[in-house]
Amino acid sequence: MNIPFLDLGAAYRELQTEIDSAVGRLLASGWYIGGPEVDAFEDEFAAYCGATHAVGVANGLDALQLALRAMDVGPGDEVIVPSNTYIATWLAVSQCGATPVPVEPDARTFNIDPALIEAAITPRTKVILPVHLYGQPADMAPILAIARKHGLRVLEDGAQAHGARYKGQRLGAHGDAVAWSFYPGKNLGAMGDGGAVTTNDPQIADRIRVLRNYGSRVKYVNEVQGYNSRLDPLQAAILCVKLAHLDEWNARRSAIAARYQQGLAGCGLTLPYVPDWAEPVWHLYVVQHPQRDPLHKALADAGVGTLIHYPIAPHLQQAYGYSGWEQGAFPLAERMADQVLSLPMGPHLETEQVTMVIEAAKKAAVTA
Numbered sequence: 001m002n003i004p005f006l007d008l009g010a011a012y013r014e015l016q017t018e019i020d021s022a023v024g025r026l027l028a029s030g031w032y033i034g035g036p037e038v039d040a041f042e043d044e045f046a047a048y049c050g051a052t053h054a055v056g057v058a059n060g061l062d063a064l065q066l067a068l069r070a071m072d073v074g075p076g077d078e079v080i081v082p083s084n085t086y087i088a089t090w091l092a093v094s095q096c097g098a099t100p101v102p103v104e105p106d107a108r109t110f111n112i113d114p115a116l117i118e119a120a121i122t123p124r125t126k127v128i129l130p131v132h133l134y135g136q137p138a139d140m141a142p143i144l145a146i147a148r149k150h151g152l153r154v155l156e157d158g159a160q161a162h163g164a165r166y167k168g169q170r171l172g173a174h175g176d177a178v179a180w181s182f183y184p185g186k187n188l189g190a191m192g193d194g195g196a197v198t199t200n201d202p203q204i205a206d207r208i209r210v211l212r213n214y215g216s217r218v219k220y221v222n223e224v225q226g227y228n229s230r231l232d233p234l235q236a237a238i239l240c241v242k243l244a245h246l247d248e249w250n251a252r253r254s255a256i257a258a259r260y261q262q263g264l265a266g267c268g269l270t271l272p273y274v275p276d277w278a279e280p281v282w283h284l285y286v287v288q289h290p291q292r293d294p295l296h297k298a299l300a301d302a303g304v305g306t307l308i309h310y311p312i313a314p315h316l317q318q319a320y321g322y323s324g325w326e327q328g329a330f331p332l333a334e335r336m337a338d339q340v341l342s343l344p345m346g347p348h349l350e351t352e353q354v355t356m357v358i359e360a361a362k363k364a365a366v367t368a
């Protein structure tokens with residue numbers, strides 16, 4: 001039996017009746033840009049996140065970029081980012097003409113280490129951009145305290161953490177704004193691209209609404225040079241259906257993670273660490289092993305699909321070659337790139353499949 005890393009078709013099959021009816025309703029409505037489906041999703045998602053505003057955009061990268069632009073980030077500015085993240089976090093900064101300034105993670109949580117942030121602040125720093133990596137909230141309280149002390153904004157990258165809680169409060173408005181992705185494989189995933197920004201700041205929400213629509217509030221009147229980055233109403237209609245199931249699906253992920261934590265304890269893999277203030281949503285279940293590549297292969301041979309998130313740290317990507325960072329510049333991020341492996345995780349992984357993954361991983365950890 002082969003166990004896929006993630007089965008997106010299973011999510012559709014579970015909700016087929018509801019999704020088909022939402023899509024049919026949208027197609028029959030004749031309203032294909034903006035409109036009531038987008039408004040409804042924005043209202044529901046803002047309420048879910050405990051934020052006063054949600055603004056739908058075309059994807060997660062645009063959510064990050066437009067939020068930074070709404071915070072006036074531009075050429076000459078610096079934005080503090082984690083050294084270990086999906087490259088989109090960095091690209092959003094670069095696309096504004098600003099410079100990403102990497103800070104290493106806490107080795108146990110994978111999230112940006114607040115104790116290292118102040119040393120990276122310069123007179124050019126404008127924003128701190130923590131990522132809630134793998135579905136686990138970053139340690140927001142010290143990050144917000146540093147931002148307050150230095151007069152900086154905080155933008156959170158929530159692309160992997162829909163529904164996660166920090167000290168009991170859902171992510172959505174701890175910082176000045178949160179950027180979300182609805183890429184199909186995320187915990188709340190569309191059937192195509194999608195993104196949003198949540199915020200309690202009416203000015204940020206308003207600026208993103210204008211930026212996403214050609215810089216225009218009134219048709220054919222352009223206040224600024226904006227973008228075409230709108231949330232597709234077809235995706236909004238599907239997202240409304242899926243949002244109603246998000247908590248249940250996150251609970252299934254948590255149950256799987258609990259089985260992994262218990263079943264893999266002591267087998268030689270370094271397992272995820274969860275601080276007591278964090279309620280993660282297990283977008284990914286990431287283990288570490290010094291012999292990651294043989295482990296990856298042994299699991300593949302056993303029919304278990306695993307993935308590496310991510311194999312190359314952003315500072316060593318060719319895309320950032322001009323920055324001059326060398327091997328060794330960010331050793332924790334580099335070690336993670338060498339040692340991390342994501343086990344199968346998703347709301348449709350069956351109980352027996354989880355058992356098989358645990359057995360296969362225990363065996364592979366010994367031979368690797």
Ligand SMILES: *Cc1c(COP(=O)(O)O)cnc(C)c1O
Binds near residue numbers: 157181182
């Ligand atoms: C997926 C992801 C993004 C980008 O989202 P897209 O919708 O693919 O543009 C940004 N940051 C992180 C951490 C992600 O995982």
